[in-house]
Amino acid sequence: MAGPGWTLLLLLLLLPLGSLAGYGLQKKQVNLSHKVIAEPCRSHQECQSNCCTTNSLDPHTLCTPKTIFLQCLPWKKPNGYRCSDNSECQSSCCVRNNKSPQEFCTSQTVFLQCVPWRKPNGNFCSSHQECSSQCCIQLREDSPFRCVPRTGILAQCLPL
Template identity: 50%
Template sequence: MAGVAWMWLWRPLLLLLWAASGPEAWNKGMGEPCEEHQECRSGCCVPNSLNPQRFCTAQTFFQHCSPWHKPNDYQCDHHWECQSNCCVQIGLGMMRACMPKTIFLQCVPWRKLKGDLCRSHHECLSQCCIRQVDSSPYRCTPRSGVLAQCLPQQ
């Protein structure tokens, strides 16, 4: 019974707070454009680093506004820049990009795509690095056949 009485005491106060913030406040969801924190249901409106526009984002466990993070495949320098918290070296140079995590929460390593030159199977997304003919260079090739084997294409 005491819990019900408590709810009736706080309800008018909550309605006053909501009314004071204006009818347009607290109506935008995650990812929607905003200008002020008050516009978002989460109370967090942060800038997108790739665009000066601000967007509604979630709050952390400690009720701080989560900063915007880069999605997968965007160039990065540090893990914390990425949504996945994985900034991985791509290719042989110094360039890095945001990559997803595996179900075991490990960063997925970058792999070469179909047609790229390679030296071993583990370099390729398809895990298949072969020559199409004896005189050609090794290239990443999609797996083929009933058993998805690493076979030269006919």
Template identity: 55%
Template sequence: MWTLLLLLWVTPGPEAFNKGIGEPCEEHLECRSGCCVSNSLNPHRFCTAQTFFQHCLPWHKPVGYQCYHHWECQSRCCSQIGRSLKRFCVSKTIFLQCVPWRKLKGDLCRSHRECLSQCCIRQRDSSPRRCTPRTGILAQCLPLN
């Protein structure tokens, strides 16, 4: 009899397992997934999914958040955006590769692959090479002359 009462007291009721992924929580028992982890952006904890091996997945930053390492991001991609030296979580390409940051129009460059336009040329023989937009009907890498 005492064992049954003890089990009823220790076993959580159905209301304990009602929170879905992304909802705030304080303990693993509150989540349907059984995982309640800390969010690195604030001190709160949220329900997250489990891996195939029933481990709780850590919280990762979504696309657009500032990062320093690939592992910080949900996409596993942390890249420089724009001319600032800051890095942000970015999405992956359809080939599951991290979108690399490329130089913008007018930036100094050494090769085509450095530029967003994939076009790094000199406008005049004496000028430095710069990223330029592709031009013409066939979108070629031509000087603007």
């Protein structure tokens, strides 16, 4: 036989929580709207991973996973995409790859260096660093400086 206390407790457990607001109990707000990876978001708090970052060239933000170091990393451009700074690229290399001033994301060397584009042989130049051969010389006294291949046994920068 249940006493009046047990009956009241059983009744309270069966009633929805919202109907008890008049008795001094308030409904606790539970956020069940946490979004999963790849869902659109506006802030970190919306995501289960607590990471809401840009994940493509599209300017919208998406829920993304955290790294093993529990960091939220923004999306970075793969090789071949236009860039203006090394930080925009997955490879951390944003360099020119032809005569145009536009820069592109390119891969790093085996030694983790970014190799800038250099002018091919025959192009006009003003310094050795501009040429792929690292050799910019005047072929004649009155001619302009041009990129030329290195020559000789020791691959020196000599006129042809």
